[in-house]
Structures are given as structure tokens and as C-alpha cells.
Amino acid sequence: MEYYPGTGRNHLFVPGPSNIPEKVQQAMARNNEDHRSPAFPKFSKSLLEDVKQIFKSKISTSFIFPSTGTGAWEISLTNTLSPGDKILTFRSGQFGVLWIRMMQRLKLDVDVVDSEWGTGVDLGILKKKLDEDSDFAIKALCIIHNETSTGVTNDLAAIRGILDAYKHPALLLVDGISSIGALDFRMDEWKVDVAITGSQKALGLPTGLGIVCASPKAIEASKTSKSIRAYFDWADYLEFYKVGSYWPYTPSGQLLYGLRAALDLILEEGVDNVIKRHHRLGHATRLAVRAWGLQLCTKKEEWYSDTVTAVRVPSHINSGDVVRLAWKKYDLSLGVGLNEVAGKVFRIGHLGFINELQVLAALVGVEMTLRDVGYPVKLGSGVAAAAAYLQHSTPFIASRL
Numbered sequence: 001m002e003y004y005p006g007t008g009r010n011h012l013f014v015p016g017p018s019n020i021p022e023k024v025q026q027a028m029a030r031n032n033e034d035h036r037s038p039a040f041p042k043f044s045k046s047l048l049e050d051v052k053q054i055f056k057s058k059i060s061t062s063f064i065f066p067s068t069g070t071g072a073w074e075i076s077l078t079n080t081l082s083p084g085d086k087i088l089t090f091r092s093g094q095f096g097v098l099w100i101r102m103m104q105r106l107k108l109d110v111d112v113v114d115s116e117w118g119t120g121v122d123l124g125i126l127k128k129k130l131d132e133d134s135d136f137a138i139k140a141l142c143i144i145h146n147e148t149s150t151g152v153t154n155d156l157a158a159i160r161g162i163l164d165a166y167k168h169p170a171l172l173l174v175d176g177i178s179s180i181g182a183l184d185f186r187m188d189e190w191k192v193d194v195a196i197t198g199s200q201k202a203l204g205l206p207t208g209l210g211i212v213c214a215s216p217k218a219i220e221a222s223k224t225s226k227s228i229r230a231y232f233d234w235a236d237y238l239e240f241y242k243v244g245s246y247w248p249y250t251p252s253g254q255l256l257y258g259l260r261a262a263l264d265l266i267l268e269e270g271v272d273n274v275i276k277r278h279h280r281l282g283h284a285t286r287l288a289v290r291a292w293g294l295q296l297c298t299k300k301e302e303w304y305s306d307t308v309t310a311v312r313v314p315s316h317i318n319s320g321d322v323v324r325l326a327w328k329k330y331d332l333s334l335g336v337g338l339n340e341v342a343g344k345v346f347r348i349g350h351l352g353f354i355n356e357l358q359v360l361a362a363l364v365g366v367e368m369t370l371r372d373v374g375y376p377v378k379l380g381s382g383v384a385a386a387a388a389y390l391q392h393s394t395p396f397i398a399s400r401l
């Protein structure tokens with residue numbers, strides 16, 4: 001076998017961490033600075049205000065925690081709930097598994113609806129659960145907007161509609177970690193009480209910031225919630241907000257300047273255009289998968305995710321081999337199958353700051369790899385299907401008109 005040292009760029013197509021744009025990298029290459037200087041609050045305030053545009057929220061309070069998404073899960077639960085509180089949630093993917101494990105460790109009383117991996121929230125079961133809850137024992141409904149392990153996006157508008165139809169007062173806590181900043185997300189309109197994301201996904205930053213928005217109802221709930229919390233208590237932030245200084249401890253200036261640059265890029269493109277771009281890339285990827293004759297892990301079109309495509313491989317192929325080989329030979333990083341779908345699924349992440357040609361490059365890399373592992377895909381078949389669609393759907397670059 002021939003080896004060569006590898007050159008050019010890694011094609012990073014895992015569903016987070018995502019590619020960090022050059023402008024963001026440059027913005028982060030700086031010295032430390034005094035976060036208690038008179039200039040810092042103005043800068044921090046601009047971040048706290050502008051992240052809310054990504055969440056489509058005017059009425060919530062935003063927090064930027066030093067954390068990963070997992071910490072943001074904990075923030076959402078411990079600030080609003082008390083041990084023993086009843087939570088309703090759904091499990092059909094790895095991030096559901098992990099969030100539920102945390103809920104149980106926090107001694108919350110979790111009612112879990114299990115369903116096949118690749119499916120989303122069953123709205124019929126949600127209605128049935130609310131039918132059975134006439135005394136409003138359920139204190140929170142926890143939903144993963146985009147289940148990254150299976151490529152499933154849940155219909156939050158429909159879920160909110162059902163809660164409203166039952167006039168149910170439960171808090172709506174949403175994991176938007178692989179959706180916010182990439183998929184249609186409307187915090188105020190859907191009356192989401194706590195929404196969270198992580199910096200390494202659609203925002204194209206390094207891992208390290210857990211961004212949380214809390215509705216007025218969630219802030220109210222935190223005043224009586226009895227879960228033990230210390231470092232992740234948002235009350236500490238609220239105290240600092242009163243005096244115009246924005247962190248109770250030392251924030252990473254580099255990450256915050258990176259966040260500023262990422263927000264500038266997203267706001268310049270326009271949040272709705274960013275969402276449309278993700279739809280184009282997601283749709284193009286799904287067209288390629290269809291042309292290869294492969295199935296998605298996602299069971300129904302209504303759940304198709306525009307940030308990650310989970311592809312099922314035929315049973316004689318191990319999807320882990322696809323991921324390993326793509327990386328070893330073509331410098332293409334794909335997502336592995338997790339837990340129940342390990343070996344059966346590989347994932348193509350298409351979120352954050354990427355464009356049409358980058359996705360086409362990844363698709364050709366997948367085609368070559370599939371042939372390498374013994375799946376007889378016709379070279380160019382998926383790329384042709386995706387390109388035919390992208391050629392007609394890609395808009396001009398606004399600044400170059």
C-alpha cells in the first residue's frame with residue numbers, strides 16, 4: 001500500500017464541532033484583556049443582545065456560560081426545576097439517552113417515551129400523555145430540537161400548539177444544540193422557556209460556550225426551584241447584569257471575540273438566509289444519498305434534518321469502516337454511528353459556515369469511500385444529483401453583485 005504525508009485541508013463534516021471561519025479564527029488570535037475594564041460591559045452587552053437574534057427572541061434573558069452543551073443541559077434543568085419534579089421527554093437517539101441520564105441523576109421524576117431510533121416526537125403520544133395529566137403534574141416538557149445522532153428534527157411549532165391546546169403550563173425546555181443558528185428556531189413565537197446551544201455547532205467557534213436563553217416564565221421558575229446549583233446558577237449572572245458587568249467570573253475573551261465575529265457573519269448573511277442555506281445543503285445531501293441507493297436513518301420526511309444526514313449502510317458493511325477509511329485516505333471527517341446505530345450509520349454534518357462546493361467535495365469523498373468498502377456506488381451519481389439541484393438553487397453572493 002502506498003502512503004503519503006497528507007496535504008491540503010481536512011474536510012470536517014462531522015455534525016459538530018464545525019469549521020471555524022477564518023474571520024472568527026483571526027478575531028480570537030489576541031491577547032487577554034481586562035474583563036472588568038470600563039470598556040468591557042458595552043462589548044458584552046452587544047453579544048448578549050445579538051445572540052438573541054439567533055434564537056429569535058426579544059423577551060428572553062440570555063446567558064453565555066463557560067460550558068459545553070452538556071453543561072447547558074444542566075443549566076436548563078437545575079435553574080428551573082426541583083428534585084422530584086415530573087418531566088416528560090422522548091428518547092430515540094443518543095442525545096436523548098444522555099440528557100435523560102442527567103435528569104435522573106438530578107433526581108427528577110422522568111417519564112420517558114421511547115421510540116425507534118430515527119423517529120421524532122410522536123405527537124399522538126404527546127397528546128395522550130397530556131390527556132392523562134389533567135392535574136398538570138408535568139412540570140417540564142424537554143425536547144431535543146435536532147437529534148444529532150439520527151438526523152431527526154422535531155416540529156416545535158406543533159409541540160407548542162399541542163401544549164397550548166391543553167392549556168398546559170409545563171415549561172418547554174429545548175436542546176437546540178445542533179439547530180439554533182442553522183434551522184428555523186423561534187423562541188418567542190413557540191414560547192420556549194429555556195433554549196440552549198453550544199459554540200462549536202452552528203456558531204462555528206471552538207467548544208467552550210454554552211449559550212442559554214430563558215423566558216420570563218423560566219426566570220420566575222428559577223426563583224423557587226430547589227435543585228442544587230452553584231457554578232451554573234444563572235442568579236449570579238442576574239446580579240451582575242444589574243450593575244452592568246456581565247460575568248460573575250473570568251470569561252474567555254478570545255471566545256467572546258470569536259463569538260462577536262461569528263455573530264457578525266451570521267447577521268450579515270441574515271439569519272433567514274443562513275437557514276435557507278442549511279436547507280439547500282441538507283436537501284442536496286439527501287438527494288445524493290438517494291442516488292447512491294442508500295437509506296436515511298431518519299424514518300420520515302417530516303423529520304429530515306438540514307444540519308446532519310445520518311446514512312444507513314447495507315448490513316454487510318460496517319459504517320465505522322466508512323468513517324475510518326474516509327479519514328485515513330481522503331482526509332474527510334464524517335460522524336460515526338452512536339450507540340444503537342453504531343456500525344449501521346455514518347453521519348454527514350452540514351452545519352455552520354460551509355457552502356455548496358464544500359458539500360459537493362464531501363459527497364465525492366463519500367462516494368469514493370463507499371466503493372472502497374465494497375458498496376458499488378456509481379462514481380458521480382450522488383454528486384450529480386446534488387449539483388443539479390444546487391446549480392439552480394444557489395443564490396448569488398450579495399456582496400459581489
Ligand SMILES: Cc1ncc(COP(=O)(O)O)c(C=O)c1O
Nearest residue numbers: 068069070095146148177178198
Ligand atoms: C443535540 C445535542 N445535545 C447535546 C450535545 C452535547 O454537547 P457537548 O458535547 O457540547 O457537551 C450534543 C453534542 O453533539 C448534541 O448534538
